[in-house]
Amino acid sequence: MLHLGVPLDSAPxxxxxxxxxxxxxxxxxxxxxxxxxxxxxxxxxxxxxxxATNLSAVLIATDDQRIFNAAKSFGAEVMMTREDHLSGTDxxxxxxxxxxxxIVVNIQGDEPLIDPAAIDLAAxxxxxxxxxxxxxxxxxxxxxxxITNPNCVKVVxxxxxxxxxxxxxPIPYNRGVNEAYFKHIGLYVYRKAFLLGYSAMPVGPLERxxxxxxxxxxxNGHRIRVIETSYESxxxxxxxxxxxxxxxxxxxxxLPNG
Numbered sequence: 001m002l003h004l005g006v007p008l009d010s011a012p013x014x015x016x017x018x019x020x021x022x023x024x025x026x027x028x029x030x031x032x033x034x035x036x037x038x039x040x041x042x043x044x045x046x047x048x049x050x051x052a053t054n055l056s057a058v059l060i061a062t063d064d065q066r067i068f069n070a071a072k073s074f075g076a077e078v079m080m081t082r083e084d085h086l087s088g089t090d091x092x093x094x095x096x097x098x099x100x101x102x103i104v105v106n107i108q109g110d111e112p113l114i115d116p117a118a119i120d121l122a123a124x125x126x127x128x129x130x131x132x133x134x135x136x137x138x139x140x141x142x143x144x145x146x147i148t149n150p151n152c153v154k155v156v157x158x159x160x161x162x163x164x165x166x167x168x169x170p171i172p173y174n175r176g177v178n179e180a181y182f183k184h185i186g187l188y189v190y191r192k193a194f195l196l197g198y199s200a201m202p203v204g205p206l207e208r209x210x211x212x213x214x215x216x217x218x219x220n221g222h223r224i225r226v227i228e229t230s231y232e233s234x235x236x237x238x239x240x241x242x243x244x245x246x247x248x249x250x251x252x253x254x255l256p257n258g
Contacts, residue, residue: 015123016101017055019045020088021071021109023064027238032067034242036112037249041236042067043074044112052119054127055105061095089188089213093195103127104195106188110236113245114187118231122189125225133194134217135225136163137185139232146183153184153212155226163224166212184226185233188214194222 021032021042028034032042039047042060049058060071060078063085071078079098085091089106096104103126105119118137125135138155146152150168158164165171166184190198204219206212217224236242 013102013127014056014100015054015103015105015127016096016099017049017052017058017105017107017119018092018095019049019058019060019107019109020091020095021060021062021064021067022088022091023062023067025110025237028236028242030066031236031242032062032109033070034236036236036242036246040070040074041112041242042070042109043076045107045109045114046071046074046076048112048114048116049107049119051116052123053116054120054123056101057099058107059095059099060109061091063091087213089195090199093199096192097196101192104190104192106190108186108233108235111233112236113234115231118185118187118229121227121229122187125227126189126191129225132225133191133222135189135227136214137187137229137231138182138226139185139229141181141183147181153186155182155184157182157226161225161227163214163218163226165218166210166214168210168212182228184214185229185231186235187233 023030025031033040036044046058060076061081062068063081063083068078068080079095081091081094092106103123105123122135122137126132141147147170153166153168154171155166156164156171172179201216201220203216206219207215234245236245
């Protein structure tokens with residue numbers, strides 16, 4: 001049986017950050033190269049990511065020559081990947097397979113305000129605990145409408161900090177106890193050996209029902225450590241999202257790279 005951890009007496013792990021970026025986004029084609037405060041969104045993500053102290057290297061993975069050329073122009077390491085990947089995770093896996101690394105961080109390419117500290121926080125879980133194969137983040141929900149919003153994925157965890165379940169539904173059910181709700185922040189960290197085998201794992205009924213890829217790990221019996229953060233994710237999926245982030249930056253609510 002494949003041992004997915006690392007020996008306790010091994011050298012410090014090499015942590016690779018991979019930013020998957022494709023041009024043909026269904027809701028916002030070309031968004032990776034759309035300008036936000038005089039820079040492509042992808043450049044903002046990369047500039048934030050290279051500030052994370054736990055990352056040994058940062059790599060952009062794309063299937064589009066325009067993105068490849070843009071990444072090269074602002075000094076990023078970039079590689080071309082296959083065009084037929086079904087998810088960003090698959091693209092990250094292909095990129096990581098050829099790289100000298102022990103831990104891989106999947107950094108969303110549409111979050112120009114990603115916090116380097118959030119990347120470090122998620123990665124530290126696998127650095128500290130060799131038995132873990134996957135980690136991610138959660139944030140306390142303070143906007144009530146997000147609890148019932150199916151686009152805001154909720155997560156519940158046990159005393160260990162490991163995920164019990166992720167859902168688009170409000171979980172846990174509140175029977176007057178006033179327990180806190182937590183949203184899932186989609187920053188994923190994987191042990192490399194685990195990531196390379198992820199696509200081959202059976203897709204279960206929960207993943208199909210919720211359309212949440214992280215449930216594949218749980219359904220196949222693997223632990224996901226979930227770390228609480230104050231970081232708020234601002235992904236850009238549509239032109240309206242871009243306008244909102246631009247407005248928040250202009251109002252001084254959010255800060256661009258700098």
